[in-house]
Amino acid sequence: MTQLKKIKVVELRLGMFLHGFDGPWLKHPFWRSTFLLTQAADLLAAQQCGLDECWIDTARSKQEATTDTEKGQALPLAEPPGTVQANVAVSFEQELSRARLICGQARDATAAMFNEARLGKAINPDSCLPLIEEITQSVSNNSYALISLVRLKTNDDYTYMHSVAVCALMVALAKNLGMDENGCRDAGLAGLLHDLGKASLPLDVLNKPGKLSAAEYDMVKRHPQYGHDLLVQSKLSNAAVLDVCLHHHEKIDGSGYPEGLKGDDISLLSRMGAVCDVYDAITSNRAYKPGWDPADSIAQMLSWHGHFDKKVLNAFIKTVGIYPSGSLVKLRSGALAVVVEQNASALTKPIVKIFLSSNSGARIPIEKIDLSIAGEREGIVGREPRDKYDAALIDALWAG
Numbered sequence: 318m319t320q321l322k323k324i325k326v327v328e329l330r331l332g333m334f335l336h337g338f339d340g341p342w343l344k345h346p347f348w349r350s351t352f353l354l355t356q357a358a359d360l361l362a363a364q365q366c367g368l369d370e371c372w373i374d375t376a377r378s379k380q381e382a383t384t385d386t387e388k389g390q391a392l393p394l395a396e397p398p399g400t401v402q403a404n405v406a407v408s409f410e411q412e413l414s415r416a417r418l419i420c421g422q423a424r425d426a427t428a429a430m431f432n433e434a435r436l437g438k439a440i441n442p443d444s445c446l447p448l449i450e451e452i453t454q455s456v457s458n459n460s461y462a463l464i465s466l467v468r469l470k471t472n473d474d475y476t477y478m479h480s481v482a483v484c485a486l487m488v489a490l491a492k493n494l495g496m497d498e499n500g501c502r503d504a505g506l507a508g509l510l511h512d513l514g515k516a517s518l519p520l521d522v523l524n525k526p527g528k529l530s531a532a533e534y535d536m537v538k539r540h541p542q543y544g545h546d547l548l549v550q551s552k553l554s555n556a557a558v559l560d561v562c563l564h565h566h567e568k569i570d571g572s573g574y575p576e577g578l579k580g581d582d583i584s585l586l587s588r589m590g591a592v593c594d595v596y597d598a599i600t601s602n603r604a605y606k607p608g609w610d611p612a613d614s615i616a617q618m619l620s621w622h623g624h625f626d627k628k629v630l631n632a633f634i635k636t637v638g639i640y641p642s643g644s645l646v647k648l649r650s651g652a653l654a655v656v657v658e659q660n661a662s663a664l665t666k667p668i669v670k671i672f673l674s675s676n677s678g679a680r681i682p683i684e685k686i687d688l689s690i691a692g693e694r695e696g697i698v699g700r701e702p703r704d705k706y707d708a709a710l711i712d713a714l715w716a717g
């Protein structure tokens with residue numbers, strides 16, 4: 318039996334059975350009007366569609382219709398998209414070419430630093446500061462260019478590029494959280510150095526393709542302490558950076574390592590590090606697995622309760638987008654498209670490039686569409702599994 322209840326869209330939760338919106342059908346973001354909400358990205362799209370109220374079927378919902386507001390908890394993802402602190406002083410394409418140069422320099426400098434550490438030599442953390450300045454400048458020019466580009470890695474440079482990626486993501490996230498110049502610099506340095514302890518691991522364990530044995534995993538779990546020790550030996554006195562190195566694998570519910578810290582006992586910078594670190598790790602291609610779709614990764618991270626600080630994760634989503642560049646999406650017209658650029662004020666309506674018909678499977682002429690000005694004519698109806706398509710083609714569409 319159907320039991321309809323009208324609630325505010327911001328009160329929607331995963332597990333609720335959505336039974337339509339109270340507003341014009343064309344304005345709602347889904348091609349189906351009734352379905353069980355199981356995907357965090359769908360929940361987010363609903364919350365940001367611009368409609369105020371919706372109907373849920375409580376008889377078919379797996380989640381009771383009490384709201385988080387009633388439970389006295391903070392509503393996740395309810396901030397209006399207009400609060401995004403995006404920097405787009407320079408166009409995405411223009412900044413992409415500069416970001417490419419920075420990536421190359423940063424990878425080489427990080428590789429050199431890891432090699433010094435591997436040889437047991439002290440490193441000079443201050444030598445990283447000009448690089449952090451360049452990264453910060455690029456993020457200030459266009460916050461999406463570098464943080465998208467750093468996702469592209471090869472097997473050989475994974476460890477170094479991962480450090481550069483976490484550095485760039487930390488700077489962009491720090492800016493989004495309103496941190497000052499010093500805070501952004503600490504965040505960047507912490508990102509660049511967070512995994513330095515991996516230089517103390519045997520290379521065959523670090524680069525092992527496939528599952529680690531229990532003993533190998535125990536060894537890998539010691540890298541935060543190894544990194545902290547290396548930085549102390551190198552006379553790094555920045556407590557915030559040391560803390561991120563030691564605590565970027567802690568989880569909000571206390572199930573992380575090495576110390577099992579909980580909640581606010583984990584510093585803000587380390588909570589930021591945890592989000593940036595995991596996002597980059599799961600979206601990157603590895604020898605033994607292709608990277609996850611960026612939008613899918615955001616949805617998965619939202620569903621891992623107890624892992625991340627929700628406020629930090631929400632700010633992170635505003636930083637990279639709900640559909641980050643490189644995400645594969647299906648449009649209302651049936652076209653498949655790759656997200657190429659964000660619209661900071663409308664994260665569910667990025668700029669995309671269509672390239673394939675999902676109905677016929679045939680190539681269609683590549684066309685750039687700004688979904689924020691496409692009106693009702695076109696919009697995202699869902700994510701598309703990336704593994705069915707040529708990853709190199711998808712990346713070439715947005716990164717050139």
Ligand SMILES: [Fe+2]
Nearest residue numbers: 511512565566
């Ligand atoms: Fe790590």
Ligand SMILES: [Fe+2]
Nearest residue numbers: 479511512594
């Ligand atoms: Fe890491």
